[in-house]
Amino acid sequence: MPDAASIKPAAGKLGIMTAGMGAVCTTLIAGVEAIRQGLAKPIGSISQMGTIRLGKRTDAKSPLIKDFVPLAKLDDLVFTGWDIFGGNLYDAAKTAGVLDRDQLEQIRPFLEGIEPMPAVFDQYYVKRLTGKRIKEGKSKCDLASQIRNDIAEFKTKTDRQVLIWTGSTEIFMKESAVHQSLAAFEKGLDDNDPGIAPSQMYAWAALKEGIPFINGAPNLTVDIPAMNELSRKMNAPICGKDFKTGQTMIKSVLAPAFKTRMLGVSGWYSTNILGNRDGEVLDDPESFKTKEESKLGLLEMILQPDLYPDLYKDIYHKVRINYYPPRGDNKEGWDNIDIFGWLGYPMQLKVDFLCRDSILAAPLALDLCLFMDLAARTPSLRGLGIQEWLSFYFKAPDSAKGVYPEHDLFIQSMKMKNTLRHIMGEDLITHLGLEYYGQ
């Protein structure tokens, strides 16, 4: 049943809480303020610039998404968050080195008005960083409860809230007994179980407070049964993981193109250089492993070697990330792709993407906050737990147990737009199109 009439309006202030206030977070917040002041346009944001076709192609009806579904307005966004480093967001944005000094000066007073709250942090989970402003507590439960208090305090200043993890990549973790149920997880919080990482303490706190949680990093965080259970119980949506920005976004466009034309792939070598703090964190092998897993999964899922063994059974897929300080946030990602065609003749494709990591990530973070707030107000979405319809935004989308997630960018886009049509009671678009030919 569509629920257009029962979606709560986006009235009042939407509070966005970011766990981690580094490059992506400051680029998001500075960008929103620059756009609000009319200094820039929201390029890359589907929620702000994207349209959605309704009805037949001949109806010529394609409103802006933000006019079609009730989303919070940029003017109604209020920001706060946590980080292990002190200083205000102007200083943090300068350190991140993404935006030009001149642009930052124009919004300096606004950025200076936001100071991160002390974080829940443990260097065991992010080896390359040393916490400067961190919370003290008797147990993980105590620390997670302090985050709940921060959220409760922010609730007195805003009407609705979402929490987004824009913090660092943690060490590689596997699902264990403590993740299997909410009861086991909450006992683990009391017992200081090493299977519970800081990102999971933020997620638990958000869901306990009934607010949506978004995972922008490749961390395990909410991709466990305990969080799914809590999310459904509290009607607080979850989604993740790892923003699909540069190289992986291009991969999720090229791989479906090869597959749809039944071209084989024998090798795909991807390498990156980047010099921001994220790159420094990923220089640690344990954090790199988390990122590597997140970047590797999609090729196999898109190409389906079990269905097409002649084309994809023997693919050699390698992903490298090298920390190279001179480049800062301006990453370079190379892909060498060995493909083969008719009668097995080999060909090669080279991609060199000189991208800006956080410039690509910030609009995704904005869209996710707005769409997750919409999900929390939408009766047919809020109780689902994982919001797989937002897989469009993630490298390694969380999905229901036993269901593989879609990775093809255009299937993901269609899925997202059809979900919006569905909740608003519009016909889904199947692209069948026989009706134009008198059928």
Ligand SMILES: NC(=O)c1ccc[n+]([C@@H]2O[C@H](COP(=O)([O-])OP(=O)(O)OC[C@H]3O[C@@H](n4cnc5c(N)ncnc54)[C@H](O)[C@@H]3O)[C@@H](O)[C@H]2O)c1
């Ligand atoms: N930049 C991109 O394009 C991109 C794309 C996909 C995913 N990501 C992921 O998003 C995350 C953020 O990336 P970034 O470029 O902003 O990194 P960053 O290093 O600039 O910022 C991360 C911030 O998180 C803070 N932090 C770490 N642990 C914390 C904790 N427990 N509590 C609070 N704060 C904590 C760090 O101090 C740092 O300031 C990373 O996990 C990264 O892998 C980034």
